[in-house]
Amino acid sequence: MRPEQFAPQDQERLLPTPGGQMAYRCLGCGGHHGIEKLLYTCPNCGQVLLIEDRAFDRLKALDGPGWRRIFDLRRMLNIPALKGVFRYAELLAPVIPLDSVLYLGEGHTPIVEASPLLKQTLGLDFAFKNDGQNPSASFKDRGMAVALSYINYLIKHRGAGQILSICASTGDTSAAAALYGAYLAPAVKSAVLLPRGKVTPQQLSQPLGAGAAVLEIPGVFDDCMKVVEHLADNYQVALLNSKNAWRILGQESYAYELAQDLDWDMTGRLVLAPIGNAGNISAIMSGFMKLLDLGVITSLPKIIGVQSHHADPVFQYYQQSSPEKRVWRPVTVQASTAQAAMIGNPVSMPRVIELARRYDDLFGGGGFYVVQVSEQQIMDHMILANRHGHIVCTQGGESLAGLAQARAAGLVGASERAICDATAHQLKFAGFQQMYFENSFPAEFGVSPRPELVNMPQLVAALPEEQLPAPGRPLEPQAFRRFVEATSDAVAARLGLEKK
Ligand SMILES: *Cc1c(COP(=O)(O)O)cnc(C)c1O
Ligand SMILES: [Zn+2]
Numbered sequence: 001m002r003p004e005q006f007a008p009q010d011q012e013r014l015l016p017t018p019g020g021q022m023a024y025r026c027l028g029c030g031g032h033h034g035i036e037k038l039l040y041t042c043p044n045c046g047q048v049l050l051i052e053d054r055a056f057d058r059l060k061a062l063d064g065p066g067w068r069r070i071f072d073l074r075r076m077l078n079i080p081a082l083k084g085v086f087r088y089a090e091l092l093a094p095v096i097p098l099d100s101v102l103y104l105g106e107g108h109t110p111i112v113e114a115s116p117l118l119k120q121t122l123g124l125d126f127a128f129k130n131d132g133q134n135p136s137a138s139f140k141d142r143g144m145a146v147a148l149s150y151i152n153y154l155i156k157h158r159g160a161g162q163i164l165s166i167c168a169s170t171g172d173t174s175a176a177a178a179l180y181g182a183y184l185a186p187a188v189k190s191a192v193l194l195p196r197g198k199v200t201p202q203q204l205s206q207p208l209g210a211g212a213a214v215l216e217i218p219g220v221f222d223d224c225m226k227v228v229e230h231l232a233d234n235y236q237v238a239l240l241n242s243k244n245a246w247r248i249l250g251q252e253s254y255a256y257e258l259a260q261d262l263d264w265d266m267t268g269r270l271v272l273a274p275i276g277n278a279g280n281i282s283a284i285m286s287g288f289m290k291l292l293d294l295g296v297i298t299s300l301p302k303i304i305g306v307q308s309h310h311a312d313p314v315f316q317y318y319q320q321s322s323p324e325k326r327v328w329r330p331v332t333v334q335a336s337t338a339q340a341a342m343i344g345n346p347v348s349m350p351r352v353i354e355l356a357r358r359y360d361d362l363f364g365g366g367g368f369y370v371v372q373v374s375e376q377q378i379m380d381h382m383i384l385a386n387r388h389g390h391i392v393c394t395q396g397g398e399s400l401a402g403l404a405q406a407r408a409a410g411l412v413g414a415s416e417r418a419i420c421d422a423t424a425h426q427l428k429f430a431g432f433q434q435m436y437f438e439n440s441f442p443a444e445f446g447v448s449p450r451p452e453l454v455n456m457p458q459l460v461a462a463l464p465e466e467q468l469p470a471p472g473r474p475l476e477p478q479a480f481r482r483f484v485e486a487t488s489d490a491v492a493a494r495l496g497l498e499k500k
Contacts, residue, residue, distance in 0.1 A: 001076045013062065013070050014077070016086070020053040020094030024245060027350040035095070036158070040232055040243045048350050050286075051093075051245040056293075059090055064295025068264050071256075071296075084108070085145050085253035091290050092249045093146050100153035102180060106141035107253050109133045111261050111419065118388035124403055126418035128390055129258060132425030136206060138340070138393075139280060139423050140176035142254060143247030148180040148188070150246050151238060155187045162186070166231060167240040168193045168224035170276065170340045171203030172424055174214070177240040178207035185211075191237075193217050193224045198339060202428045220333055222345045242279030243347050251280055255287025258419060259297050270302035270412060272402050273421040274395040275314050275370065276341030278348035280423070281305045285355040289362060300363050301419075304411065305352075305370040306402030308378060310334040310445075311342045314352060315372040323357070335444040337394045337432045338378050340424060369411050375447050377401035379436050383453045386426060386433075393429045396422030462490040 003014055024033040028047025033039055035051065042049060062070070074087045081101035085092060087108075089101075113127045131139035154160035165188055167177045174192035181190035190212035194204070198220060207214050217224045225241065232239040242248060259266060266288070273281050284303060291297045307315045311333040320326045330345035346352075356368045381404070382397025392400065399420035406412050426433075434440075437454050441447040461468060463486050469475050475483055491497075 001078070003077065003079075006073060010069070010073055013066075014073060015079075015082075015098070016089035016094065018095045018097050019055065019058065020090075021055040022051055022053055022093065022095045024049040025052050027354055038238055038244070040229075040239050040241075040245075048243060048347065049245045050351060051249055053094060056290075059294055064298070067294055067296045068260075071260055085142055085250055085256075086149075088253060088256045091256060091287070091294075092252060093150060093246065096146075096149050096153045097157070100149055100156050102145055102149045102152055102183060104135045104141065104145070104180065104183060106134050106145045108257055111258070112390065114385075114390070115388040118385065118390075121384070121388075122400075122404060124407060124412075124418065125416075126400075126403060126420055128385070128392060128396065128400075128420050128422040129254070130391060130422050131254070132391055132393060132396070132422055132428075134176075136172070136175040136179045137425035137428055138172035138176065139251065139254065139421070140172045141180070143242065143244075143250035143279070143283070144176040144180040144240065146250030147240055147244055147246040148184060151188060152184055155184070163188050164191060164237050165189070165240050166191045166193070166228055166237040168221060168228040169199070169241075170195070170221045170342060171199035171428070172340050173241060174199075174212070175203055175206035175210075178210035178212035181212065181240075182210040189213075191215060193228055195220050195224050198342070200339070200428055200431050202430065221343055222330075222333070225345075225347065241347065242277050248279055248283045248286065248348075248351070251283030252287030252290070254280070254421070255284050256291065258301075259288070259291055264291075264297055266297050266301040267299050268413075268416050270304060270406075270416050270418045271421065272304045272306055272399040272406070272418060274338060274341045274398045274402075274423060275305040275307050275352075276311075276338075276343045276346065276395075278305075278314060278346040278352045280421070282348045282351040282355050284421075285359045285368070289355075289359060292362060300359065300367060302363070302366070302411075302416070303359065303368050304402060304406050305368075306398050306405075307370060307372055308336045308338050308341065308398060309372050309374050310336040311338070311344055312372050313344055314346065314349065315370045317349075318370045328353075335375075335442065336378075337375055337382075337429070337445060337447065338398045339429075340393075340395050341398065369406065371402045371405045371409065371411070373398060373401040373405050375445050377405070379432065379447050380450055380453065382426075382429075383433065383436060385422075387453065390422070391426045392420075392422040393424040393426050394432055395424060396420065396426075399423075458494065460487060460490050460494065462486040 026042035134141040
């Protein structure tokens, strides 16, 4: 529909207008800093930042049901800038005008109910939200849509010159950053730093295809991240890691969509998400709290973060149940199939600590947990989910394994219904599936296949080699008929087909 086709009383707020007063807020000293310059850490104390709208309360002029109505009506509009995460512009970045919004098809990923058999097998009631169905096949596109829209705004309206964007990545951040950056060529050029050998071939192909400078650094992600931070402190570059607080805003859209797709009713719901650098879980909590503040939802879902036992600093932190005794300690990571979350020193930990405390308070206690799962559980659950019609990646398998774990630990009530964040597409992690099927995992992963989940291609060569077709060597008609018949018989025997 076109805006003018809506009722006059709805038209007033149908299209968002920039009315926010966005500012960085430091999680260390509490200081505020203007957004004209891209900041990643506090210039006063060096701590990580969040971006807040200091005029947020102006949105309360409209009540919760009013906002629901606006967001629901916006679904009907055919304006590209409002087709993605900017449907919730007032909650994300209400300083970016629509003419600067980048839309590459991100957001509004489907919630897919777990197959009936999978629910029965696991004894759990749950769905996946398939964030692998974003343009670069992971949730990272949500944050990049906002970060690059802001950069686009600086270029279009604030006279920013050419921008070189840079990020460290476990694979998906660089894929998203390179894609969104390429869309703004030639004003934006991208460089990505990857830990050598620690991203999948599919993830490596993505920034290469988008034309970014791809630099491989020996070490793990945490080492790459330090280099990128040093670059951002000392050179003219735009940092696109989740240290960039604009990305957190974009990733809040996951919470908004979830609430909207569940008719704004979060009662008895819980959300599970893998934790790596901890940007996503921070954004999800922040998003739900904004909705609650505006009365758009009236209760918060329980949030459960999931970590592998090979990269579990956030889990270790929350193992100590009394908050004042908790000590933050980064860990040294070991090999993980949840490679996109294989991070020992998450940049967003200060955000998690602050947001989880507020979240849990608003929830009334018991609203935020972190569970730990094994590499074996991650792989088994990924493949089990794939087996039942789902396209989850290893990190999505981690979410599901976390649900089973949380249930076993008594954190999930019998009537609660879960949403597992399937953060990327299965195909990005096909190599891990292959290792599982071939039983070729290096010992450090500690994964061995469950025989009933293994699947391998089977060759059907029903005749001697010289009687089979080959590229560039077609068979004579009679030989070809023989080939078709013999092969069909062999296939029928293999599948146990009955004759008509
Ligand atoms: C980045 C990423 C994660 C981890 O998210 P954080 O925000 O770093 O905690 C999980 N899964 C996938 C597929 C990712 O790309
Ligand atoms: Zn500070």
